Amino acid sequence: MKAKKGDAGYIRTQKRRRTFYTTFLFAVSIAVFLTGYFTTHTRNNVLTIVAVLGCLPAAKAAVGLIILLPYHTIDEKKQILLREKAPLITVAYDLVITSREKIMPIDVIAISGHLVCGYVSRTKVDLAYTEKYIKTTLKENHYDKMTVKLFTDYNAFLGRAEGMNNIEAVEKPENHRIEESIKDILLNIAI
Template sequence: MKKKVNKCDFGYLNYQCKKEIIMTILLFVISLGILFLGICINGTKNNLLTIVAVLGLLPASKELIITVMFLRAKKYACSESLHEEILATGDYEKSKIIRYDLYMTAYQKNFPIYAMTCKAGELIGFSDVPDFDYEEATKHIMLLLSQNGFKNITVKIFDKKEKFLERLKAMSLSENENTGKDLEILHLMENISL
């Protein structure tokens, strides 16, 4: 596996999915190993190591659930071509103000967003998932922003890649600098994503 990919960096969903699969397999193998060790030593499954093995299945099962969530989200990872197009619109690689592979969950729906950035109180994102509810996603994000004390933020999730890239380029060319508030908003988006 390559070096660690931080949450919301390009390639995060793919990296995390592989990591979770390996961790799940490892935890189940450890539990089964303890069970078989107890059977080999005592000749029966009725021993203390069986209890330890069964208790070891609890974290393994939790990890399995996390793995299933990442496997479902993995198909919404930002593509290499989109990543290259985003980098071509401005100096985003050095500034680290683009967040990728955001998979936001709400009570009723999930909102996969390929890329997102914020500048001068304007939060924009891109998702062209066929059944994506843009209005509901915007409401969800606005609600979370207001609950965390962010006021007067414009949220726009684009469904057309060209319009998103056009707006991204305009934002990179604008005179406005990224403020601490913009970075806090992006940090909040990271925290509410898978």
């Protein structure tokens, strides 16, 4: 089954897909160039121009792949543990959120009401900047008074998610629609 954006395993699937796509595009450009070279015995032909222009989408695909290479899918044990402890909350996995200044990988985000919390396994991520960026993005989309908290400790995140799950057990079902809308916004700012 193909992993969609926000599902666990999305980064792994995207790495495979983008590797294939990038390789295919460069192979087509090389094949076009070689066809022109072997038919005219010179590189000064129209197919050389077509091959060079074909490298543009291939290079764009390569950039997308290079951006994803350092990031990994969340550990399956952590995913299962979260599902056991907090089955009622809305979650999104494997997010690589981008802004103009930074790339911010987030392993998992949990959403409940006006609370968004997430787990980040990479210690080099600027948590304060990421929290502020998410909060600003949600505010721009008319979700004011949102609380955003990111954790580098999985147990602290899991404890917060359990608390959110307990609140979700007594909340009204119309909040689920709002949470899905917030999740969609977060997925839109992610690769």
